[in-house]
Amino acid sequence: MSDEHGNELRAHWNERYRSGHTPWDTGITPPEVQRFWKKRKPPFAGAYALDIGCGTGLNTLFLARQGLNAIGVDLAGQALSRARKRLLASRQEDPGLPVGGAAFVQADVGLLPVGELGAVYALDIGCLHSLPDGNRPGYAEGVLRALGAQGFFHLYAFDREASEGPGARGMNEGEVAALFGREMQIVAEEIGTPTSHNARRSRWYLLQMR
Numbered sequence: 001m002s003d004e005h006g007n008e009l010r011a012h013w014n015e016r017y018r019s020g021h022t023p024w025d026t027g028i029t030p031p032e033v034q035r036f037w038k039k040r041k042p043p044f045a046g047a048y049a050l051d052i053g054c055g056t057g058l059n060t061l062f063l064a065r066q067g068l069n070a071i072g073v074d075l076a077g078q079a080l081s082r083a084r085k086r087l088l089a090s091r092q093e094d095p096g097l098p099v100g101g102a103a104f105v106q107a108d109v110g111l112l113p114v115g116e117l118g119a120v121y122a123l124d125i126g127c128l129h130s131l132p133d134g135n136r137p138g139y140a141e142g143v144l145r146a147l148g149a150q151g152f153f154h155l156y157a158f159d160r161e162a163s164e165g166p167g168a169r170g171m172n173e174g175e176v177a178a179l180f181g182r183e184m185q186i187v188a189e190e191i192g193t194p195t196s197h198n199a200r201r202s203r204w205y206l207l208q209m210r
C-alpha cells in the first residue's frame with residue numbers, strides 16, 4: 001500500500017472513532033467467539049492469540065481473560081488509545097481477574113508485524129472484509145505465518161456487495177478458501193445473525209491450520 005493510501009485509510013478509521021460512528025462497538029464479545037473458548041479453555045493458557053483489527057480492544061481483553069497472551073493490532077490510533085484505557089480500567093476494576101497478557105500494536109494488518117508467533121488463535125471481526133483487494137494476499141500471508149500448527153483463524157466478514165470506498169467491501173464467494181485454503185481448512189462456516197445496526201449478509205468462518 002502506498003503511504004498516501006495508508007494515510008487515507010488511517011484517517012477514515014480514525015474519523016469513524018472520533019465521530020462515534022462505530023456501530024460494531026457493541027460492548028459484547030460475539031457469542032460465536034464466546035462459544036469457541038467455552039469449549040477449549042485450559043490447554044491454551046499462556047499461548048499467543050491475535051485480535052486483528054482490534055478496534056477498542058474489547059475482544060482482545062476477552063482473549064486475555066481466557067489466559068492467553070493477546071495482541072491487538074489496528075491502524076487507528078483513536079481506537080488503540082481507547083483499547084489501552086480499557087486495559088488499564090479492567091486491571092484497576094478487578095485486579096484479581098485471571099488475565100493473560102494483553103498488548104496493542106498500531107500497524108497495517110496488510111503487513112502484520114508479528115512474524116512467526118506460533119499463535120493458537122487469530123480473530124478478525126470485520127477487518128479483512130474492509131481491506132482493498134490487493135492487500136488481502138499480504139494479510140493472509142501474515143496470518144498464516146503468525147499461526148502455529150493446528151492454530152485457528154476465526155473470521156467474521158460481510159459477503160461482497162457492490163459498495164466501494166474504504167468501508168466494508170465484503171468477501172467474494174470462495175475468497176476465504178482461495179486466500180487460506182492451501183494451508184488451512186475451513187472447519188465451519190455459518191451465516192451471521194443480522195442485527196439492528198447491521199442488516200448485511202455476513203458469515204462466520206472457522207479455519208484451522210492443516
Ligand SMILES: C[S@@+](CC[C@H](N)C(=O)[O-])C[C@H]1O[C@@H](n2cnc3c(N)ncnc32)[C@H](O)[C@@H]1O
Pocket residue numbers: 009013014024025026052053054055056057058059073074075076079107108109110124125126127130131
Ligand atoms: C469494523 S471495525 C471492527 C473492530 C473490532 N474488531 C470490533 O469488533 O470491535 C474494523 C477495524 O479494522 C481496523 N482496520 C481497518 N483496516 C485496517 C488495516 N489495514 N490495518 C489495521 N487495522 C485496520 C479499523 O481501524 C477498525 O478498528
